[in-house]
Amino acid sequence: MQVIEHPVERLHTALRSTRKDLIETYQQFSRAEKTLLEEGLLPGNSLFNPITIHSNSDWIPAHPEDPQDFQSFYINPYRRSPSSGHNTIYIQTIGSFGEGAVVAVQYVEWLKDYCQAFYYGLVVKLLPPVTVASTACSFRINDNTHNLQLHAGELLNFLKKKKPRDAFCIVGITMIDLYPRESWNFVFGQASLTDGMGVFSFARYDDNFYQRSYAGRLKKNIKLKQGDYSVFENYYTPPITSTLLLRSCKTLTHEIGHIFGVKHCQWLNCVMQGSNHLEESDRRALDLCPICLRKLQSAIGFKIADRYKALLHWIEDGAASSGQNSKPTQAFQEYKHWLYKCLRILEGEKS
Ligand SMILES: [Zn+2]
Numbered sequence: 001m002q003v004i005e006h007p008v009e010r011l012h013t014a015l016r017s018t019r020k021d022l023i024e025t026y027q028q029f030s031r032a033e034k035t036l037l038e039e040g041l042l043p044g045n046s047l048f049n050p051i052t053i054h055s056n057s058d059w060i061p062a063h064p065e066d067p068q069d070f071q072s073f074y075i076n077p078y079r080r081s082p083s084s085g086h087n088t089i090y091i092q093t094i095g096s097f098g099e100g101a102v103v104a105v106q107y108v109e110w111l112k113d114y115c116q117a118f119y120y121g122l123v124v125k126l127l128p129p130v131t132v133a134s135t136a137c138s139f140r141i142n143d144n145t146h147n148l149q150l151h152a153g154e155l156l157n158f159l160k161k162k163k164p165r166d167a168f169c170i171v172g173i174t175m176i177d178l179y180p181r182e183s184w185n186f187v188f189g190q191a192s193l194t195d196g197m198g199v200f201s202f203a204r205y206d207d208n209f210y211q212r213s214y215a216g217r218l219k220k221n222i223k224l225k226q227g228d229y230s231v232f233e234n235y236y237t238p239p240i241t242s243t244l245l246l247r248s249c250k251t252l253t254h255e256i257g258h259i260f261g262v263k264h265c266q267w268l269n270c271v272m273q274g275s276n277h278l279e280e281s282d283r284r285a286l287d288l289c290p291i292c293l294r295k296l297q298s299a300i301g302f303k304i305a306d307r308y309k310a311l312l313h314w315i316e317d318g319a320a321s322s323g324q325n326s327k328p329t330q331a332f333q334e335y336k337h338w339l340y341k342c343l344r345i346l347e348g349e350k351s
């Protein structure tokens, strides 16, 4: 295992930048906010760990590129920022989201609320769910895994037509696997950053996806007819577990981060790290490192503590409810303690 340790001075420059005006806007963070951001860059600090590389199939060795510091994010003329007329994130669910309508509806609500806390200051709205048939997209059975897949590019064309005028972005989510073109095995998602839209599948976040017994495998002799969407009726959807909720919250916020123009993080363990496979995705943090946090803060303009409190409220709100449809937040407990630690630093402020 390789640990990527940048010199502290390099991380500081990536956070603050070298441009006078950007250093001045950095000074507008409160003293406690600066303490959190800067202490997080020190080696051995308890909040933000370095990135670790476990094999050559991890994202960074497989995709060498320049890291994006705050300044290069800020000056990118093509990045999108929310504005007063375009400050809503729309989520469009495509196809079924779980056995039992109540659970499916709740799960999507939890995702929406999580995104709203993560992108604190923006509004997140759910569009009425649509069936696969109503998207009129192409589909196929994967030759290797024998599960149904939807054509990601055609779903993006569908979303483009659905995008409301006040949207900052529109993201489509589905429990059905995706493919970008015939020659590809699958894709987790596809986005058009200039159009402010993306479509993402959570199918492969099912713990059983790669098992031979996976219930989404179809019988080998099934013949599909394009345009006949009846095969999607009663098609398998993964059970809504705490792990699935965590993985889908992580993916959705990561992908929306790209729509803001945040590139893959190479600084510290961060939700914006690239990932090539599920194990690497599970390894990355749920939240942003100090450098990516400054990028998001400059695009939206929240107080860091308010955002952390909203995320904490999302976790605790779930723990407080009980019964069959309570929010499964067990997988978020470590994150909860992390948020408390950050808030203790932020609230140590007296000035
Ligand atoms: Zn990414």
Ligand SMILES: [Zn+2]
Residues within 6 Å of the ligand: 265, 266, 267, 268, 269, 270, 271, 272, 273, 288, 289, 290, 291, 292, 293
């Ligand atoms: Zn980062």
